[in-house]
Amino acid sequence: MFVRTLAAAALALTLGLPAQALDLSQMTEEERQIFREEVRAYLMDNPQVIMDAVRVLEERQAAAQAQADLNLVSENAADLFDDGYSFVGGNPDGDITLVEFLDYRCSFCKRAHGEVAKLLESDGNIRLIVKEFPILGDQSLLASRFAVATKQIAGDAAYKGVNDALMEMTGDVSMRTLRRMASTFGLDADAIEAHMDSEAVTDEIRRTRALAQRLQITGTPTFVLKDELLRGFLPFDEMQALVDEKRG
Template sequence: MFLRTLASAALAASLALPAFALDLNNMTDEERQIFREEVRAYLMDNPQVIMDAVQVLEERQATAQAQADLSLVADNAEDIFNDGFSYVGGNPEGDITLVEFLDYRCGFCKRAHGEVAKLLETDGNIRLIVKEFPILGEQSLLASRFAVATKQIAGSEAYKGVTDALMEMSGDVSMRTLRRMASTFGLDADAIEAHMDSEEVTDEIRQTRALAQRLQITGTPTFVLQDELLRGFLPFDEMQALVDEKRG
Protein backbone atom coordinates (compact mmCIF):
# COMPACT_ATOMS: atom_id res chain seq x y z
CA MET A 1 0.00 0.00 0.00
CA PHE A 2 2.82 2.39 0.86
CA LEU A 3 4.67 1.81 -2.41
CA ARG A 4 1.42 1.96 -4.35
CA THR A 5 0.68 5.35 -2.82
CA LEU A 6 4.18 6.56 -3.66
CA ALA A 7 3.88 5.27 -7.20
CA SER A 8 0.57 6.99 -7.76
CA ALA A 9 1.92 10.26 -6.38
CA ALA A 10 5.07 10.00 -8.46
CA LEU A 11 3.13 9.31 -11.65
CA ALA A 12 0.63 12.07 -11.07
CA ALA A 13 3.39 14.56 -10.34
CA SER A 14 5.73 13.48 -13.10
CA LEU A 15 3.65 12.68 -16.20
CA ALA A 16 3.32 15.89 -18.16
CA LEU A 17 -0.05 15.18 -19.71
CA PRO A 18 -2.18 18.35 -19.40
CA ALA A 19 -5.32 16.67 -20.73
CA PHE A 20 -4.87 13.57 -18.59
CA ALA A 21 -7.15 13.59 -15.55
CA LEU A 22 -7.65 10.62 -13.26
CA ASP A 23 -10.49 9.74 -10.98
CA LEU A 24 -8.95 6.87 -9.05
CA ASN A 25 -12.23 6.07 -7.32
CA ASN A 26 -14.22 5.61 -10.51
CA MET A 27 -12.06 3.48 -12.79
CA THR A 28 -13.18 0.39 -14.59
CA ASP A 29 -11.18 -2.75 -13.97
CA GLU A 30 -9.59 -2.35 -17.41
CA GLU A 31 -8.65 1.30 -16.75
CA ARG A 32 -7.22 0.38 -13.36
CA GLN A 33 -5.07 -2.36 -14.90
CA ILE A 34 -3.81 0.02 -17.60
CA PHE A 35 -3.02 2.62 -14.96
CA ARG A 36 -1.06 0.13 -12.86
CA GLU A 37 0.94 -0.93 -15.88
CA GLU A 38 1.74 2.69 -16.68
CA VAL A 39 2.82 3.31 -13.11
CA ARG A 40 5.07 0.27 -13.14
CA ALA A 41 6.61 1.22 -16.48
CA TYR A 42 7.24 4.76 -15.33
CA LEU A 43 8.89 3.67 -12.08
CA MET A 44 11.04 1.10 -13.84
CA ASP A 45 12.32 3.89 -16.06
CA ASN A 46 12.62 6.38 -13.17
CA PRO A 47 13.36 4.44 -9.95
CA GLN A 48 14.81 7.53 -8.27
CA VAL A 49 11.26 8.88 -8.00
CA ILE A 50 10.52 6.43 -5.18
CA MET A 51 13.68 7.40 -3.26
CA ASP A 52 12.87 11.09 -3.69
CA ALA A 53 9.33 10.54 -2.44
CA VAL A 54 10.55 8.52 0.56
CA GLN A 55 13.05 11.26 1.44
CA VAL A 56 10.34 13.93 1.33
CA LEU A 57 8.09 11.76 3.49
CA GLU A 58 10.85 11.16 6.05
CA GLU A 59 11.64 14.88 6.21
CA ARG A 60 8.00 15.71 6.81
CA GLN A 61 7.72 13.04 9.50
CA ALA A 62 10.88 14.32 11.21
CA THR A 63 9.53 17.87 11.19
CA ALA A 64 6.21 16.70 12.63
CA GLN A 65 8.01 14.69 15.34
CA ALA A 66 10.17 17.67 16.29
CA GLN A 67 7.10 19.88 16.62
CA ALA A 68 5.35 17.25 18.72
CA ASP A 69 8.42 16.90 20.95
CA LEU A 70 8.49 20.66 21.59
CA SER A 71 4.92 20.44 22.86
CA LEU A 72 5.72 17.41 25.01
CA VAL A 73 8.62 19.23 26.69
CA ALA A 74 6.57 22.38 27.24
CA ASP A 75 3.67 20.42 28.74
CA ASN A 76 5.95 18.53 31.15
CA ALA A 77 8.54 21.22 31.88
CA GLU A 78 8.05 21.31 35.65
CA ASP A 79 8.61 17.56 36.05
CA ILE A 80 11.55 17.60 33.64
CA PHE A 81 13.47 20.49 35.14
CA ASN A 82 12.23 20.87 38.73
CA ASP A 83 11.01 17.54 40.07
CA GLY A 84 12.74 18.10 43.41
CA PHE A 85 14.58 14.78 43.55
CA SER A 86 16.70 14.23 40.41
CA TYR A 87 20.43 14.78 40.66
CA VAL A 88 21.59 18.23 39.54
CA GLY A 89 25.23 18.56 38.53
CA GLY A 90 27.51 20.47 36.23
CA ASN A 91 26.96 24.15 36.92
CA PRO A 92 23.65 24.39 38.85
CA GLU A 93 23.45 28.07 37.83
CA GLY A 94 24.28 27.39 34.17
CA ASP A 95 22.43 29.16 31.39
CA ILE A 96 21.72 25.88 29.55
CA THR A 97 20.03 22.82 31.06
CA LEU A 98 20.73 19.32 29.79
CA VAL A 99 18.58 16.46 31.10
CA GLU A 100 19.61 12.84 30.55
CA PHE A 101 17.42 9.75 30.89
CA LEU A 102 19.85 6.86 31.39
CA ASP A 103 20.21 3.16 32.09
CA TYR A 104 23.46 1.83 33.57
CA ARG A 105 23.32 -1.31 31.42
CA CYS A 106 22.92 0.65 28.18
CA GLY A 107 26.03 0.58 25.97
CA PHE A 108 25.16 3.87 24.31
CA CYS A 109 24.63 5.47 27.74
CA LYS A 110 28.12 4.37 28.68
CA ARG A 111 29.48 5.98 25.51
CA ALA A 112 27.45 9.13 26.12
CA HIS A 113 28.69 9.41 29.71
CA GLY A 114 32.17 10.47 28.65
CA GLU A 115 30.80 12.83 26.01
CA VAL A 116 28.54 14.55 28.53
CA ALA A 117 31.40 14.82 31.04
CA LYS A 118 33.58 16.43 28.36
CA LEU A 119 30.79 18.86 27.50
CA LEU A 120 30.36 19.91 31.13
CA GLU A 121 34.10 20.34 31.63
CA THR A 122 34.68 22.19 28.36
CA ASP A 123 31.67 24.48 28.55
CA GLY A 124 31.43 25.15 32.26
CA ASN A 125 28.01 26.77 32.05
CA ILE A 126 25.67 23.79 31.70
CA ARG A 127 23.27 22.50 34.33
CA LEU A 128 22.94 18.71 34.16
CA ILE A 129 19.92 16.80 35.45
CA VAL A 130 20.04 12.99 35.60
CA LYS A 131 16.88 10.89 35.36
CA GLU A 132 17.09 7.25 36.44
CA PHE A 133 15.29 5.23 33.74
CA PRO A 134 16.13 1.50 34.12
CA ILE A 135 14.54 -0.36 31.21
CA LEU A 136 17.00 -3.13 30.38
CA GLY A 137 16.13 -5.75 32.95
CA GLU A 138 16.67 -6.63 36.58
CA GLN A 139 20.33 -5.64 36.70
CA SER A 140 19.43 -2.19 35.38
CA LEU A 141 16.79 -1.79 38.08
CA LEU A 142 19.18 -3.03 40.77
CA ALA A 143 21.84 -0.53 39.72
CA SER A 144 19.32 2.28 39.60
CA ARG A 145 17.92 1.47 43.03
CA PHE A 146 21.47 1.46 44.39
CA ALA A 147 22.23 4.87 42.83
CA VAL A 148 19.00 6.46 44.04
CA ALA A 149 19.40 4.98 47.53
CA THR A 150 22.97 6.33 47.65
CA LYS A 151 21.72 9.79 46.73
CA GLN A 152 18.96 9.70 49.35
CA ILE A 153 21.21 8.31 52.09
CA ALA A 154 24.60 9.93 51.36
CA GLY A 155 23.87 12.92 49.12
CA SER A 156 24.63 14.20 45.63
CA GLU A 157 28.42 13.94 45.79
CA ALA A 158 28.25 10.25 46.68
CA TYR A 159 25.66 9.74 43.94
CA LYS A 160 27.96 11.32 41.38
CA GLY A 161 30.76 8.96 42.39
CA VAL A 162 28.71 5.80 42.15
CA THR A 163 27.03 6.79 38.87
CA ASP A 164 30.44 7.34 37.31
CA ALA A 165 31.54 3.95 38.60
CA LEU A 166 28.36 2.23 37.40
CA MET A 167 28.86 3.65 33.93
CA GLU A 168 32.40 2.31 33.88
CA MET A 169 31.37 -1.20 35.01
CA SER A 170 31.72 -3.89 32.37
CA GLY A 171 30.56 -6.95 34.29
CA ASP A 172 27.27 -8.04 35.80
CA VAL A 173 25.57 -5.94 38.45
CA SER A 174 24.93 -7.81 41.69
CA MET A 175 24.39 -6.85 45.29
CA ARG A 176 27.88 -8.11 46.02
CA THR A 177 29.51 -5.82 43.45
CA LEU A 178 27.36 -2.89 44.61
CA ARG A 179 28.33 -3.40 48.26
CA ARG A 180 31.97 -3.52 47.22
CA MET A 181 31.48 -0.28 45.31
CA ALA A 182 29.86 1.39 48.33
CA SER A 183 32.79 0.35 50.51
CA THR A 184 35.26 1.72 47.95
CA PHE A 185 33.62 5.12 48.31
CA GLY A 186 33.53 4.89 52.10
CA LEU A 187 29.75 4.60 52.16
CA ASP A 188 27.56 2.64 54.56
CA ALA A 189 26.74 -0.39 52.40
CA ASP A 190 24.30 -1.80 54.96
CA ALA A 191 22.29 1.42 55.14
CA ILE A 192 22.19 1.79 51.37
CA GLU A 193 21.15 -1.82 50.80
CA ALA A 194 18.41 -1.54 53.42
CA HIS A 195 17.06 1.56 51.70
CA MET A 196 17.12 0.25 48.13
CA ASP A 197 13.64 -1.30 48.28
CA SER A 198 12.11 1.57 50.21
CA GLU A 199 9.02 3.41 49.03
CA GLU A 200 11.09 6.57 48.62
CA VAL A 201 13.39 4.92 46.08
CA THR A 202 10.53 3.14 44.34
CA ASP A 203 8.52 6.36 44.06
CA GLU A 204 11.40 8.28 42.47
CA ILE A 205 11.89 5.61 39.80
CA ARG A 206 8.12 5.33 39.30
CA GLN A 207 7.74 9.07 38.76
CA THR A 208 10.56 9.15 36.24
CA ARG A 209 9.07 6.23 34.32
CA ALA A 210 5.72 8.01 34.20
CA LEU A 211 7.41 11.15 32.90
CA ALA A 212 9.27 9.15 30.26
CA GLN A 213 5.98 7.60 29.16
CA ARG A 214 4.39 11.04 28.78
CA LEU A 215 7.40 12.18 26.76
CA GLN A 216 7.13 9.04 24.60
CA ILE A 217 10.67 8.00 25.54
CA THR A 218 11.28 4.32 24.80
CA GLY A 219 15.09 4.11 24.74
CA THR A 220 18.24 5.38 26.37
CA PRO A 221 20.03 7.65 26.34
CA THR A 222 17.44 10.33 25.72
CA PHE A 223 18.24 13.97 26.35
CA VAL A 224 16.24 17.13 26.83
CA LEU A 225 18.25 20.19 25.88
CA GLN A 226 16.32 23.27 26.94
CA ASP A 227 13.10 22.86 24.92
CA GLU A 228 14.22 20.05 22.61
CA LEU A 229 14.06 16.26 22.92
CA LEU A 230 17.15 14.46 21.58
CA ARG A 231 16.61 10.74 21.18
CA GLY A 232 19.75 8.60 21.17
CA PHE A 233 23.52 8.93 21.49
CA LEU A 234 25.15 12.20 20.46
CA PRO A 235 28.92 12.78 20.29
CA PHE A 236 30.49 15.75 22.02
CA ASP A 237 30.83 17.90 18.88
CA GLU A 238 27.13 17.59 18.05
CA MET A 239 26.08 18.34 21.62
CA GLN A 240 28.32 21.41 21.77
CA ALA A 241 26.94 22.65 18.45
CA LEU A 242 23.39 22.27 19.75
CA VAL A 243 24.28 24.11 22.95
CA ASP A 244 25.82 26.95 20.94
CA GLU A 245 22.69 27.06 18.81
CA LYS A 246 20.47 27.32 21.88
CA ARG A 247 22.51 30.25 23.10
CA GLY A 248 22.01 31.96 19.76
Protein backbone atom coordinates (compact mmCIF):
# COMPACT_ATOMS: atom_id res chain seq x y z
CA MET A 1 0.00 0.00 0.00
CA PHE A 2 2.84 2.39 0.85
CA VAL A 3 4.59 1.70 -2.49
CA ARG A 4 1.34 2.06 -4.40
CA THR A 5 0.58 5.38 -2.73
CA LEU A 6 4.13 6.57 -3.35
CA ALA A 7 3.86 5.62 -7.00
CA ALA A 8 0.59 7.48 -7.39
CA ALA A 9 2.06 10.56 -5.75
CA ALA A 10 5.11 10.38 -8.01
CA LEU A 11 2.99 10.17 -11.12
CA ALA A 12 0.82 13.02 -9.94
CA LEU A 13 3.92 15.13 -9.49
CA THR A 14 5.08 14.21 -12.97
CA LEU A 15 1.77 15.26 -14.49
CA GLY A 16 1.36 18.27 -12.22
CA LEU A 17 -1.82 16.79 -10.70
CA PRO A 18 -2.90 16.24 -7.10
CA ALA A 19 -2.32 12.64 -6.02
CA GLN A 20 -6.00 12.14 -5.19
CA ALA A 21 -6.83 12.78 -8.85
CA LEU A 22 -5.56 9.28 -9.69
CA ASP A 23 -7.96 6.39 -9.11
CA LEU A 24 -5.92 3.27 -9.80
CA SER A 25 -8.90 0.96 -9.49
CA GLN A 26 -10.59 2.64 -12.46
CA MET A 27 -7.62 2.34 -14.85
CA THR A 28 -7.68 0.13 -17.93
CA GLU A 29 -4.82 -2.30 -18.48
CA GLU A 30 -3.31 0.09 -21.05
CA GLU A 31 -3.55 2.99 -18.57
CA ARG A 32 -1.92 0.88 -15.86
CA GLN A 33 0.99 0.08 -18.16
CA ILE A 34 1.45 3.76 -18.96
CA PHE A 35 1.19 4.51 -15.27
CA ARG A 36 3.93 1.99 -14.42
CA GLU A 37 6.25 3.37 -17.09
CA GLU A 38 5.68 6.96 -15.95
CA VAL A 39 6.32 6.08 -12.31
CA ARG A 40 9.45 4.12 -13.14
CA ALA A 41 10.80 6.95 -15.26
CA TYR A 42 10.05 9.50 -12.57
CA LEU A 43 11.69 7.48 -9.81
CA MET A 44 14.73 6.73 -11.94
CA ASP A 45 15.16 10.46 -12.53
CA ASN A 46 14.35 11.35 -8.90
CA PRO A 47 15.50 8.45 -6.66
CA GLN A 48 15.70 10.75 -3.64
CA VAL A 49 11.88 10.79 -3.59
CA ILE A 50 11.84 7.25 -2.16
CA MET A 51 14.38 8.09 0.54
CA ASP A 52 12.52 11.28 1.41
CA ALA A 53 9.26 9.38 1.72
CA VAL A 54 10.87 6.70 3.91
CA ARG A 55 12.41 9.38 6.14
CA VAL A 56 9.05 11.13 6.58
CA LEU A 57 7.38 7.81 7.37
CA GLU A 58 10.02 6.94 9.98
CA GLU A 59 9.71 10.41 11.57
CA ARG A 60 5.94 10.05 11.80
CA GLN A 61 6.23 6.57 13.29
CA ALA A 62 8.77 7.78 15.86
CA ALA A 63 6.53 10.70 16.82
CA ALA A 64 3.54 8.38 17.17
CA GLN A 65 5.56 5.99 19.38
CA ALA A 66 6.79 8.85 21.55
CA GLN A 67 3.24 10.10 22.06
CA ALA A 68 2.02 6.58 22.82
CA ASP A 69 4.78 6.21 25.43
CA LEU A 70 3.83 9.54 27.03
CA ASN A 71 0.26 8.31 27.31
CA LEU A 72 1.37 5.00 28.86
CA VAL A 73 3.47 6.77 31.49
CA SER A 74 0.62 9.14 32.33
CA GLU A 75 -1.90 6.31 32.64
CA ASN A 76 0.40 4.31 34.95
CA ALA A 77 1.95 7.18 36.93
CA ALA A 78 0.77 6.00 40.35
CA ASP A 79 2.26 2.51 39.93
CA LEU A 80 5.46 3.93 38.48
CA PHE A 81 6.21 6.68 40.98
CA ASP A 82 4.32 5.79 44.16
CA ASP A 83 3.60 2.06 44.39
CA GLY A 84 4.49 1.84 48.08
CA TYR A 85 6.96 -1.04 47.79
CA SER A 86 9.71 -0.30 45.24
CA PHE A 87 13.10 0.83 46.51
CA VAL A 88 13.57 4.61 46.49
CA GLY A 89 17.16 5.85 46.36
CA GLY A 90 19.17 8.84 45.26
CA ASN A 91 17.55 11.95 46.73
CA PRO A 92 14.04 10.95 47.89
CA ASP A 93 13.08 14.64 47.73
CA GLY A 94 14.67 15.22 44.31
CA ASP A 95 12.99 17.43 41.76
CA ILE A 96 12.97 14.75 39.07
CA THR A 97 12.33 10.99 39.22
CA LEU A 98 14.16 8.24 37.34
CA VAL A 99 12.59 4.76 37.34
CA GLU A 100 14.67 1.76 36.29
CA PHE A 101 13.37 -1.71 35.34
CA LEU A 102 16.32 -4.08 35.76
CA ASP A 103 17.43 -7.70 35.63
CA TYR A 104 20.55 -8.80 37.53
CA ARG A 105 21.62 -11.15 34.71
CA CYS A 106 21.38 -8.44 32.06
CA SER A 107 24.81 -7.28 30.86
CA PHE A 108 23.44 -3.90 29.77
CA CYS A 109 21.84 -3.43 33.19
CA LYS A 110 25.25 -4.05 34.75
CA ARG A 111 26.77 -1.41 32.47
CA ALA A 112 23.92 1.00 33.23
CA HIS A 113 24.31 0.52 36.98
CA GLY A 114 27.57 2.46 37.10
CA GLU A 115 26.21 5.16 34.81
CA VAL A 116 23.13 5.65 37.01
CA ALA A 117 25.30 5.77 40.13
CA LYS A 118 27.47 8.43 38.49
CA LEU A 119 24.38 10.42 37.54
CA LEU A 120 22.98 10.32 41.09
CA GLU A 121 26.33 11.34 42.58
CA SER A 122 27.00 14.18 40.16
CA ASP A 123 23.49 15.59 40.15
CA GLY A 124 22.34 15.12 43.73
CA ASN A 125 18.72 16.04 43.00
CA ILE A 126 17.36 12.90 41.34
CA ARG A 127 14.95 10.46 42.96
CA LEU A 128 15.63 6.88 41.83
CA ILE A 129 13.02 4.11 41.89
CA VAL A 130 14.14 0.52 41.20
CA LYS A 131 11.72 -2.02 39.68
CA GLU A 132 12.72 -5.67 39.94
CA PHE A 133 11.95 -7.16 36.50
CA PRO A 134 13.58 -10.62 36.17
CA ILE A 135 13.08 -11.84 32.61
CA LEU A 136 16.28 -13.75 31.79
CA GLY A 137 15.61 -17.11 33.38
CA ASP A 138 15.70 -18.88 36.72
CA GLN A 139 18.87 -17.22 38.00
CA SER A 140 17.38 -13.79 37.32
CA LEU A 141 14.27 -14.70 39.27
CA LEU A 142 16.33 -16.18 42.12
CA ALA A 143 18.40 -12.99 42.38
CA SER A 144 15.33 -10.77 42.38
CA ARG A 145 13.58 -12.86 45.00
CA PHE A 146 16.67 -12.55 47.18
CA ALA A 147 16.86 -8.77 46.68
CA VAL A 148 13.16 -8.21 47.36
CA ALA A 149 13.22 -10.53 50.39
CA THR A 150 16.24 -8.62 51.73
CA LYS A 151 14.37 -5.33 51.36
CA GLN A 152 11.26 -6.67 53.07
CA ILE A 153 13.19 -8.33 55.91
CA ALA A 154 16.14 -5.99 56.48
CA GLY A 155 15.13 -2.66 54.92
CA ASP A 156 16.26 -0.29 52.18
CA ALA A 157 19.88 0.12 53.27
CA ALA A 158 20.43 -3.65 53.12
CA TYR A 159 18.67 -3.79 49.76
CA LYS A 160 20.95 -1.08 48.35
CA GLY A 161 24.04 -3.07 49.32
CA VAL A 162 22.64 -6.29 47.87
CA ASN A 163 21.50 -4.53 44.70
CA ASP A 164 25.01 -3.15 44.12
CA ALA A 165 26.60 -6.53 44.84
CA LEU A 166 24.27 -8.41 42.50
CA MET A 167 24.99 -5.92 39.72
CA GLU A 168 28.73 -6.40 40.20
CA MET A 169 28.44 -10.20 40.40
CA THR A 170 29.94 -12.06 37.42
CA GLY A 171 29.38 -15.74 38.24
CA ASP A 172 26.26 -17.88 38.41
CA VAL A 173 23.57 -17.04 40.92
CA SER A 174 22.80 -19.84 43.36
CA MET A 175 21.38 -20.08 46.84
CA ARG A 176 24.86 -20.80 48.09
CA THR A 177 26.32 -17.59 46.61
CA LEU A 178 23.33 -15.58 47.84
CA ARG A 179 23.68 -16.89 51.39
CA ARG A 180 27.36 -16.00 51.29
CA MET A 181 26.42 -12.50 50.13
CA ALA A 182 23.91 -12.13 52.95
CA SER A 183 26.55 -13.13 55.48
CA THR A 184 29.00 -10.63 53.99
CA PHE A 185 26.51 -7.85 54.74
CA GLY A 186 25.79 -9.21 58.21
CA LEU A 187 22.24 -10.21 57.27
CA ASP A 188 20.21 -13.15 58.52
CA ALA A 189 20.60 -15.55 55.59
CA ASP A 190 18.14 -18.08 57.06
CA ALA A 191 15.39 -15.48 57.47
CA ILE A 192 15.91 -14.08 53.99
CA GLU A 193 15.96 -17.52 52.36
CA ALA A 194 12.79 -18.52 54.20
CA HIS A 195 11.06 -15.36 52.95
CA MET A 196 12.14 -15.59 49.30
CA ASP A 197 9.20 -17.76 48.20
CA SER A 198 6.65 -15.89 50.31
CA GLU A 199 3.49 -14.43 48.81
CA ALA A 200 4.74 -10.92 49.68
CA VAL A 201 7.82 -11.33 47.48
CA THR A 202 5.89 -13.10 44.73
CA ASP A 203 3.24 -10.38 44.70
CA GLU A 204 5.79 -7.57 44.35
CA ILE A 205 7.46 -9.23 41.37
CA ARG A 206 4.09 -10.10 39.83
CA ARG A 207 2.83 -6.52 40.13
CA THR A 208 5.99 -5.14 38.54
CA ARG A 209 5.68 -7.59 35.65
CA ALA A 210 2.06 -6.53 35.13
CA LEU A 211 3.14 -2.89 35.11
CA ALA A 212 5.87 -3.63 32.56
CA GLN A 213 3.34 -5.40 30.37
CA ARG A 214 1.02 -2.39 30.46
CA LEU A 215 3.96 -0.16 29.53
CA GLN A 216 4.92 -2.54 26.69
CA ILE A 217 8.37 -3.07 28.23
CA THR A 218 10.00 -6.22 26.86
CA GLY A 219 13.69 -5.69 27.68
CA THR A 220 16.08 -4.36 30.29
CA PRO A 221 17.24 -1.89 31.22
CA THR A 222 14.22 0.32 30.61
CA PHE A 223 13.99 3.73 32.22
CA VAL A 224 11.20 6.20 32.84
CA LEU A 225 12.50 9.74 33.24
CA LYS A 226 9.75 12.05 34.47
CA ASP A 227 7.22 11.47 31.67
CA GLU A 228 9.31 9.67 29.05
CA LEU A 229 10.04 5.98 28.42
CA LEU A 230 13.68 5.30 27.57
CA ARG A 231 14.24 1.79 26.25
CA GLY A 232 17.76 0.37 26.52
CA PHE A 233 21.19 1.35 27.83
CA LEU A 234 22.07 5.03 28.06
CA PRO A 235 25.53 6.39 28.97
CA PHE A 236 25.93 9.02 31.68
CA ASP A 237 26.28 11.98 29.30
CA GLU A 238 23.03 11.18 27.52
CA MET A 239 21.15 10.66 30.76
CA GLN A 240 22.42 13.95 32.18
CA ALA A 241 21.44 15.77 28.99
CA LEU A 242 17.94 14.29 29.20
CA VAL A 243 17.65 15.30 32.86
CA ASP A 244 18.70 18.86 32.01
CA GLU A 245 16.18 18.92 29.17
CA LYS A 246 13.36 17.75 31.44
CA ARG A 247 14.23 20.41 34.00
CA GLY A 248 14.37 23.07 31.31
